[in-house]
Amino acid sequence: QVQLVESGGGLVQAGGSLRISCAASGRTFSSAAMSWFRQAPGKEREFVSAIRWSDGNTYYADSVKGRFTISRDNAKNTIYLQMNNLKPEDTAVYYCAAYRTYASGSYYASPKSAGYWGQGTQVTVSS
Numbered sequence: 861q862v863q864l865v866e867s868g869g870g871l872v873q874a875g876g877s878l879r880i881s882c883a884a885s886g887r888t889f890s891s892a893a894m895s896w897f898r899q900a901p902g903k904e905r906e907f908v909s910a911i912r913w914s915d916g917n918t919y920y921a922d923s924v925k926g927r928f929t930i931s932r933d934n935a936k937n938t939i940y941l942q943m944n945n946l947k948p949e950d951t952a953v954y955y956c957a958a959y960r961t962y963a964s965g966s967y968y969a970s971p972k973s974a975g976y977w978g979q980g981t982q983v984t985v986s987s
Contacts, residue, residue: 882956
């Protein structure tokens with residue numbers, strides 16, 4: 861059994877910063893990569909960023925490049941998303957996902973590829 865728990869969401873003004881976390885747990889936890897997705901009301905879940913456990917390679921959606929940074933802590937089975945210069949458009953529920961397959965960035969960008977999901981953490985950016 862695998863559990864993914866997000867934390868760190870909250871309310872922040874435009875231009876501000878926020879750091880969210882996703883902790884993975886479970887005796888059977890094993891993944892090739894983890895990622896962040898987000899979903900705003902009335903919109904489809906969209907890819908934000910991904911990171912591979914083995915080499916630390918990262919992938920970002922164009923909308924967040926230069927503003928968001930994904931990182932990992934292997935010992936803690938935790939990934940982070942540092943979000944800077946937040947915009948109202950970033951408002952969404954942010955979900956953590958884990959993948960069982962080692963693959964390329966395009967694979968991780970698809971929500972259908974994820975094997976596990978967290979419950980999400982709300983990030984609200986006010987203007």
